[in-house]
Amino acid sequence: MIFVDEAIIHVYAGKGGDGCLSFRREKYIPFGGPDGGDGGDGGSVYLKADSGLNTLVDFRHRRIHRAAKGRSGMGKDRTGSKGEDFIIPVPVGTLVYHRDTDELLGDLKAPDQTLLIAKGGHHGFGNAHFKSSVDRAPRRFTKGTPGEAREIHLQLKVLADVGLLGAPNAGKSSLIRAISSAKPRVADFPFTTRRPYLGVVSVSPQQSFVVADIPGLIEGAAQGVGLGISFLKHLARTHILLHIVDVAPADGSDPAHAAQSISQELSQYDPQLAAKPRWLVLNKIDLLPPEAIESHCQAIVERLCWQGPVFKISAKAKQGLNILCRQLMNAIE
Secondary structure, three states, X not given: OOOOOEEEXXXXXXXXXXXXXXXXXXXXXXXXXXXXXXXXXXXXXXEEEEOOOOOOHHHOOOOEEEOOOOOOOEOOOEOOOOOOOEXXXXXXXXXXXXXXXXXXXXXXOOOOXXXXXXXXXXXXXXXXXXXXXXXXXOOOOOOOOOOOEEEEEEEEOOOOOEEEEEOOOOOHHHHHHHHOXXXXXXXXXXXXXXXXXXXXXXXXXXXXXXXXXXXXXXXXXXXXXXXXXXXXXXXXXXXXEEEEEEOOOOOOOOHHHHHHHHHHHHHHHOHHHHOOOEEEEEEOHHHOOXXXXXXXXXXXHHHHOOOOOXXXXXXXXXXXXXXXXXXXXXXXX
């Protein structure tokens, strides 16, 4: 399925039904009087978080959504039926903005959470509503009001406890494959990950957490270079960021410089995101001679002046993964 994390839709609530102008005209009732009923309210438009959805792809071709209008009132004091509400299912984690004002209308974080985004029009009154002691035969009635119409900007931010951050080919996809059942593409060239992936990591039968993998970042990402900057918003809801660093790049580049570049791009994009708890994960230690692992990793840590937790792993060889996952579980709990 194509991953789509933003969509523009138009929503139209239903118009309220008109009131009725009517008088009783039975043969044996000489003073029948007014009997025009009220109209029905128009249907409203709601968004509902659906845990079975994970993208906004359904909105690529269906952008207009309308609720039903209310029925008009009828004679014999019959009220028109209310217009049926229109419920739009969206993925959990969808942010809803008013397109014209950029006002945040709601944040659908929980399954089955609903949000009213366009209220239906109010019903009109029939002439029976205006009957009084001074006006026994009113010929006045009102029309229903129009329903609200809005242009809505939907933005999806995936819900995860841990986010993976790093350069292309740092081993993020290999890590999420090793610790969960997610199966992102893995290959020996950059940008194999083209969309976010979620994986559930089970530490014990009663303990688990969710990891999000996004496309890799490169230098200049904050100015729109590469793919990863488009998906960095998905890390906004995470509790912990894992900064994955390839300790033995195939092109011979400096791992510390690559890590510094990612940190700078993150700070330029969103200082609040950069301030999140971040752990350094030195990956691919299986490519180093066993006697050189400690000194090589220590040199990277010192060059980065890293103050937070540091883990040495090999996602491919599954070294150090149990310790990393248990420490993450403890921190999340």
